[in-house]
Amino acid sequence: MARSIDLAVIPGDGIGPEVVAQGLKVLAAALPSDVKLETTTYDLGAKRWHATGETLPDADLERLRGHDAILLGAIGDPGVPSGVLERGLLLKLRFAFDHYVNLRPSVLFPNTPTPLAGNPAIDFVVVREGTEGPYVGNGGSMRTGTPAEVATEVSVNTAYGVERVVRDAFERAAARPAKKLTLVHKNNVLVHAGHLWKNTVDRVAREYPQVTTDYLHVDAATIFFVTQPERFDVIVTDNLFGDILTDLAAAITGGIGLAASGNINPTGEFPSMFEPVHGSAPDIAGTGAADPTATVLSVALLLRHLGYEEQAGRIEAAVTADLAERDGTPRDTDTIGDALAVRVAGSVAG
Amino acid sequence: MARSIDLAVIPGDGIGPEVVAQGLKVLAAALPSDVKLETTTYDLGAKRWHATGETLPDADLERLRGHDAILLGAIGDPGVPSGVLERGLLLKLRFAFDHYVNLRPSVLFPNTPTPLAGNPAIDFVVVREGTEGPYVGNGGSMRTGTPAEVATEVSVNTAYGVERVVRDAFERAAARPAKKLTLVHKNNVLVHAGHLWKNTVDRVAREYPQVTTDYLHVDAATIFFVTQPERFDVIVTDNLFGDILTDLAAAITGGIGLAASGNINPTGEFPSMFEPVHGSAPDIAGTGAADPTATVLSVALLLRHLGYEEQAGRIEAAVTADLAERDGTPRDTDTIGDALAVRVAGSVAG
Ligand SMILES: CC(C)[C@H](C(=O)O)[C@@H](O)C(=O)O
Ligand SMILES: CC(C)[C@H](C(=O)O)[C@@H](O)C(=O)O
Numbered sequence: 001m002a003r004s005i006d007l008a009v010i011p012g013d014g015i016g017p018e019v020v021a022q023g024l025k026v027l028a029a030a031l032p033s034d035v036k037l038e039t040t041t042y043d044l045g046a047k048r049w050h051a052t053g054e055t056l057p058d059a060d061l062e063r064l065r066g067h068d069a070i071l072l073g074a075i076g077d078p079g080v081p082s083g084v085l086e087r088g089l090l091l092k093l094r095f096a097f098d099h100y101v102n103l104r105p106s107v108l109f110p111n112t113p114t115p116l117a118g119n120p121a122i123d124f125v126v127v128r129e130g131t132e133g134p135y136v137g138n139g140g141s142m143r144t145g146t147p148a149e150v151a152t153e154v155s156v157n158t159a160y161g162v163e164r165v166v167r168d169a170f171e172r173a174a175a176r177p178a179k180k181l182t183l184v185h186k187n188n189v190l191v192h193a194g195h196l197w198k199n200t201v202d203r204v205a206r207e208y209p210q211v212t213t214d215y216l217h218v219d220a221a222t223i224f225f226v227t228q229p230e231r232f233d234v235i236v237t238d239n240l241f242g243d244i245l246t247d248l249a250a251a252i253t254g255g256i257g258l259a260a261s262g263n264i265n266p267t268g269e270f271p272s273m274f275e276p277v278h279g280s281a282p283d284i285a286g287t288g289a290a291d292p293t294a295t296v297l298s299v300a301l302l303l304r305h306l307g308y309e310e311q312a313g314r315i316e317a318a319v320t321a322d323l324a325e326r327d328g329t330p331r332d333t334d335t336i337g338d339a340l341a342v343r344v345a346g347s348v349a350g
Numbered sequence: 351m352a353r354s355i356d357l358a359v360i361p362g363d364g365i366g367p368e369v370v371a372q373g374l375k376v377l378a379a380a381l382p383s384d385v386k387l388e389t390t391t392y393d394l395g396a397k398r399w400h401a402t403g404e405t406l407p408d409a410d411l412e413r414l415r416g417h418d419a420i421l422l423g424a425i426g427d428p429g430v431p432s433g434v435l436e437r438g439l440l441l442k443l444r445f446a447f448d449h450y451v452n453l454r455p456s457v458l459f460p461n462t463p464t465p466l467a468g469n470p471a472i473d474f475v476v477v478r479e480g481t482e483g484p485y486v487g488n489g490g491s492m493r494t495g496t497p498a499e500v501a502t503e504v505s506v507n508t509a510y511g512v513e514r515v516v517r518d519a520f521e522r523a524a525a526r527p528a529k530k531l532t533l534v535h536k537n538n539v540l541v542h543a544g545h546l547w548k549n550t551v552d553r554v555a556r557e558y559p560q561v562t563t564d565y566l567h568v569d570a571a572t573i574f575f576v577t578q579p580e581r582f583d584v585i586v587t588d589n590l591f592g593d594i595l596t597d598l599a600a601a602i603t604g605g606i607g608l609a610a611s612g613n614i615n616p617t618g619e620f621p622s623m624f625e626p627v628h629g630s631a632p633d634i635a636g637t638g639a640a641d642p643t644a645t646v647l648s649v650a651l652l653l654r655h656l657g658y659e660e661q662a663g664r665i666e667a668a669v670t671a672d673l674a675e676r677d678g679t680p681r682d683t684d685t686i687g688d689a690l691a692v693r694v695a696g697s698v699a700g
Contacts, residue, residue: 082548083541091539115576117467134484134505139542145549149509151542155484159499186590189441191433192489192501198432199495219597226465226576226601240536244594247569251576 004036005306008067008271012045014280015290015333016073022292022337023071023299026318029341030303030311040067044089046077046280055088061096069302070273073295074280087137094130097270099263100161101168102130102242103301104277106249106259108229110324114252116226122253124232125176127169128242130263132161133193135239157193157238162200168266169236170204173211180233181205182214184221184241197238222248250277257290260297264305272305274298288332293319296340318343354386355656358417358621362395364630365640365683366423372642372687373421373649376668379691380653380661390417394439396427396630405438411446419652420623423645424630437487444480447620449613450511451518452480452592453651454627456599456609458579460674464602466576472603474582475526477519478592480613482511483543485589507543507588512550518616519586520554523561530583531555532564534571534591547588572598600627607640610647614655622655624648638682643669646690668693 009024011017024039031037042064048054064070070093075085094102108114108122132155139153166183173181183201187194198215205213216224218241224231225248237245250259259277276294284290297319304312318340331339359374361367374389381387392414398404414420420443425435444452458464458472482505489503516533523531533551537544548565555563566574568591574581575598587595600609609627626644634640647669654662668690681689 082538082544086538087541115466117465134503135539137541139505139540141542141546143509144545147509147513149546151507151546153484153505153507153540153543155489155503155505157501157503159493159497163497186593188432188436189485189590189593190489190503191437191487192491193503194432195494196491196499196501219594222572222594222598223601223606226598227605240539243536243539244569244572248572248576248598251573255577256573 003034004038005031006066006068007037007039008064008070009039009041010044010070010072011041012073012075012280013047013077014074014282014285016045016075016280018285018288018290018333019276019292019295020071020073022333022340023295025337025341026296026315026344027299027303029345030299030315031308032311045075046080046085049080049085055085056092061092064093065097065270067271069271069306071299071302072273072275074276074278076280077282091135091137093273094263097263097273098265098267099130099270099273100165101262101264101266102128102239103262103264104128104242104246104249104259105301106246106253108253109258109320111326112254112258112323114254116229116252120229122229124229124235124249125172126235126237126242126246126249127165127172128237128246129161129165129239131239132157133239155190155193155238155240157196159196159200162196163204166200166204166236169234170208170211173234174208176233178233179210180212180214182216182221182232182235184216184218184235184237184245186218186241187215188217193238201236218245221245225249225252246277256294258293258297260294260301262298262301262305272302274302274305288334290333292333292337293340296337314344314347315340318347353384354388355381356416356418357387357389358414358420359389359391360394360420360422361391362423362425362630363397363427364424364632364635366395366425366630368635368640368683369626369642369645370421370423372683372690373645375687375691376646376665376694377649377653379695380649380665381658382661395425396430396435399430399435405435406442411442414443415447415620417621419621419656421649421652422623422625424626424628426630427632441485441487443623444613447613447623448615448617449480449620449623450515451612451614451616452478452589453612453614454478454592454596454599454609455651456596456603458603459608459670461676462604462608462673464604466579466602470579472579474579474585474599475522476585476587476592476596476599477515477522478587478596479511479515479589481589482507483589505540505543505588505590507546509546509550512546513554516550516554516586519584520558520561523584524558526583528583529560530562530564532566532571532582532585534566534568534585534587534595536568536591537565538567543588551586568595571595575599575602596627606644608643608647610644610651612648612651612655622652624652624655638684640683642683642687643690646687664694664697665690668697
């Protein structure tokens with residue numbers, strides 16, 4: 001475990017800088033005093049694009065590559081055409097740094113309102129493939145803008161790419177109490193990609209006899225998310241299905257204000273990137289209404305990835321306690337960040 | 351409005367024949383006495399495939415083409431490899447008969463349990479494109495089964511295909527009280543297809559100034575389905591997103607036991623096909639536990655499509671009343687079908 005962390009910070013747009021500030025506050029509170037934290041802030045996102053037209057120049061990508069990890073707030077504003085920053089910055093980072101495990105835990109914390117009736121026990125994690133599928137950008141259009149236009153999007157799936165993320169998911173499932181892995185795909189329609197995914201899971205499953213495996217079509221999975229979320233433990237799925245399912249997962253566990261994610265390169269060849277699932281929410285930027293909890297939980301994932309398991313656990317425990325004890329009075333971004341930092345620091349002392 | 355209906359019936363597998371029998375019972379009860387109903391049953395589905403290896407021979411397709419409409423129960427059993435009947439029968443019918451409007455209304459009926467807390471007022475309809483997108487079967491794999499396998503799935507979208515379904519959705523929105531149309535796509539990632547969809551909606555919108563339009567990414571849409579389903583009126587979306595969203599829509603409105611659908615060829619060139627959203631549910635086949643309501647509601651869509659608006663409304667009113675007055679005692683398939691047929695017949699007399 002490194003005794004120093006060289007962190008790249010991309011605060012981004014809208015509420016991004018606000019929640020990142022709180023994430024850094026809690027990170028500082030969590031780190032052992034002898035661990036040196038160095039941060040470098042990168043000006044990337046809508047502001048930079050408006051000013052210079054740049055999304056992610058090669059020079060920035062090169063510099064980012066040298067860090068231990070990246071903390072990202074949120075990217076985008078309504079003035080940027082849809083897709084420009086997503087493809088040119090966010091997805092470019094995920095692909096360039098081979099973030100093939102997009103890790104998204106879903107836990108219904110105590111005292112947290114869910115739109116679901118009853119009080120289901122939700123505690124699963126989605127292992128979303130991060131470098132393939134319909135996200136590869138392998139599409140195009142011809143006769144664009146005419147009545148004869150044809151637009152395509154190609155989902156590319158490789159045995160190499162599927163197997164490595166499936167193995168990662170099995171490892172995670174094997175380490176959890178329930179030891180259950182559900183593959184979500186649509187193999188009755190997307191038969192080629194579906195076949196590759198299903199076969200890979202079936203084959204790797206033989207190496208993990210202690211893990212129970214299950215298969216669900218993506219449409220059926222959304223039903224179970226709202227009727228029986230307890231049935232899930234680890235879910236492994238493709239890039240697009242994972243995108244959809246994890247927003248739904250966030251919704252049933254108290255909203256995207258609480259949903260953390262890690263874009264992980266498990267080999268360590270490239271820096272992994274941690275970010276809240278939510279967007280830049282320009283409508284509430286500057287009002288103090290942004291909940292920094294998702295970013296703080298992303299910082300916990302970051303620490304776990306870097307080997308600081310105990311510190312990660314402490315942040316998660318602080319969030320759990322903070323949510324359990326909140327009384328419904330609205331708190332601003334800073335107040336929540338302070339409360340979490342104090343709890344984390346207190347648990348160090350104690 | 352035709353004074354006779356020449357109906358093709360594909361009962362299919364599992365609970366398919368059971369729910370179709372009830373659908374036909376209610377259809378007979380709803381039809382004016384001078385309308386001649388003729389039905390032809392087609393033996394298609396898993397049983398046929400097991401016996402002959404056939405999914406949908408050309409001869410059957412040709413004969414089916416001659417009918418006014420098709421009522422389908424459910425297709426499939428666990429003994430058939432995934433994809434064989436979906437691609438070879440169900441999707442083949444949808445594509446061959448150019449069912450470009452896959453119509454899926456979502457209504458939370460009175461006295462119907464929803465997994466959502468509170469009692470949201472849900473009344474929207476999804477207009478799912480039915481002949482394009484990732485469903486075209488335009489994929490393949492190379493080096494199949496080896497560590498170097500590459501599997502692709504191509505989503506094909508045409509201006510022709512998108513515009514016609516978007517126009518249909520605008521027509522439906524304009525005819526509803528709320529007059530609101532939401533396009534759901536993922537145009538920040540699937541930029542080519544997304545651009546075509548978004549541009550088409552924006553362009554056609556100018557012809558419908560009375561309709562309010564809105565855009566949501568598919569991931570965000572799933573959030574609103576569980577947190578604010580009231581916000582939706584008409585949703586237009588691609589084949590795959592529509593598949594996912596309508597299962598979720600069914601889940602929040604009491605389950606797939608109540609979800610009806612129409613695969614509609616609006617031009618009337620080919621017969622339209624009506625089917626419950628649920629599958630063949632082999633686990634409950636033969637037990638009488640299947641709820642035929644989704645099929646009965648699909649019969650209402652069928653009647654509306656054929657011009658029997660009043661009769662369609664009567665079936666929907668019968669379902670509404672039946673659900674409102676049920677007391678929670680479990681009823682078997684036949685009992686529900688009888689109750690609905692009696693109500694429909696009674697409302698004719700009255
Ligand atoms: C912003 C967008 C490109 C991104 C995605 O689709 O992956 C987001 O929705 C997410 O889930 O992180
Ligand atoms: C069975 C399957 C091919 C089908 C689909 O994906 O369209 C079903 O899920 C549906 O929604 O009608």
